[in-house]
Amino acid sequence: MKTFTLFLMLFSFSALMAQTQYADYWEHRIYFKIKDGASQVLPEFSITNANPSLYEEYPEFSQWIQQFNITEITRPFRTPSAKIKRIYRITFDSPGNIDRLVAGISRLPYVEYAEKCPMYRISSVPNDTAISEQYYLTNIRAFDAWEMATGSKQVRVAIVDDACRITHPDLIGNIYRNLGEILGDSIDNDGNGYIDAWDLLRDVNDGGWEDDANQDGNKHPSDPNFDLVDDLVGWNFIANTNNPLDDWEGGPNDPQDDNGHGTEIAGIIAAADNQDGIVGIASGTRILPVKGLDSTGYSVGPTNYEGKSLWDAINYVTA
Numbered sequence: 392m393k394t395f396t397l398f399l400m401l402f403s404f405s406a407l408m409a410q411t412q413y414a415d416y417w418e419h420r421i422y423f424k425i426k427d428g429a430s431q432v433l434p435e436f437s438i439t440n441a442n443p444s445l446y447e448e449y450p451e452f453s454q455w456i457q458q459f460n461i462t463e464i465t466r467p468f469r470t471p472s473a474k475i476k477r478i479y480r481i482t483f484d485s486p487g488n489i490d491r492l493v494a495g496i497s498r499l500p501y502v503e504y505a506e507k508c509p510m511y512r513i514s515s516v517p518n519d520t521a522i523s524e525q526y527y528l529t530n531i532r533a534f535d536a537w538e539m540a541t542g543s544k545q546v547r548v549a550i551v552d553d554a555c556r557i558t559h560p561d562l563i564g565n566i567y568r569n570l571g572e573i574l575g576d577s578i579d580n581d582g583n584g585y586i587d588a589w590d591l592l593r594d595v596n597d598g599g600w601e602d603d604a605n606q607d608g609n610k611h612p613s614d615p616n617f618d619l620v621d622d623l624v625g626w627n628f629i630a631n632t633n634n635p636l637d638d639w640e641g642g643p644n645d646p647q648d649d650n651g652h653g654t655e656i657a658g659i660i661a662a663a664d665n666q667d668g669i670v671g672i673a674s675g676t677r678i679l680p681v682k683g684l685d686s687t688g689y690s691v692g693p694t695n696y697e698g699k700s701l702w703d704a705i706n707y708v709t710a
Contacts, residue, residue, distance in 0.1 A: 416507035423505035436464040517670040542673030549708035552653030555680035561662035567677040571607030612706035
């Protein structure tokens with residue numbers, strides 16, 4: 392099994408400043424940078440003091456000034472940094488041609504990159520109904536972080552707890568599925584719009600994905616002779632089954648966890664941005680539910696020595 396981010400009862404969150412790409416950009420501006428070590432130093436240009444002879448050494452720019460109605464070429468960042476001084480901004484008036492200009496400048500041998508100029512604005516504020524009650528989002532500066540990222544399906548967070556209600560509308564789309572075990576029909580058999588636990592945790596002959604075979608070779612952390620068969624959406628180390636939920640007393644369509652704690656933690660991490668309920672800190676992240684605590688909140692197991700089920704769960708997600 393791949394290594395998962397392990398999440399027990401505590402979590403931390405860091406917002407790192409980094410360059411990213413934005414969907415919105417200024418239609419009439421681009422940035423480009425001269426390569427470090429290149430000898431070219433372009434003169435600054437403005438339509439108010441245009442001098443055709445300025446770009447005799449740079450015929451491409453001389454042509455683009457006319458072709459794209461360039462009104463300004465400037466170094467916008469006034470800084471002693473030699474690297475940043477190599478960044479230029481072009482302003483032009485030629486609607487619909489920004490990609491052509493970016494491509495042309497990018498092809499110059501002395502240019503490191505050319506890119507559109509992003510619009511910086513608050514664009515990732517979720518509209519979930521209970522977001523005003525999530526005071527911690529402000530405390531950890533989540534709104535700032537969401538300007539750069541809201542999570543990734545490539546990131547998987549293991550919830551080692553008392554189980555997780557994976558049919559919850561805020562979680563159902565973000566539950567990790569172990570593709571190494573899936574041999575079923577990949578069909579939404581119950582017609583609820585999701586391929587969820589009810590679709591997975593049924594026999595293949597009944598339209599589910601359970602084939603009673605250990606396709607990915609996963610073994611029980613405490614017993615190498617015990618195969619983790621059909622660990623499609625995690626594992627239950629209390630009952631030693633592939634159902635990381637509760638005992639399903641309400642039937643397969645009611646996979647509640649024992650006391651709601653695992654579901655709550657999963658929601659804090661990865662509840663969907665879906666205009667309802669709360670929103671997770673990383674709403675685009677996958678959740679792997681693993682049951683390591685029983686209905687009383689304690690860690691036990693088949694051999695009943697202290698902590699066994701919890702340690703088995705931790706070893707499972709970190710193996």
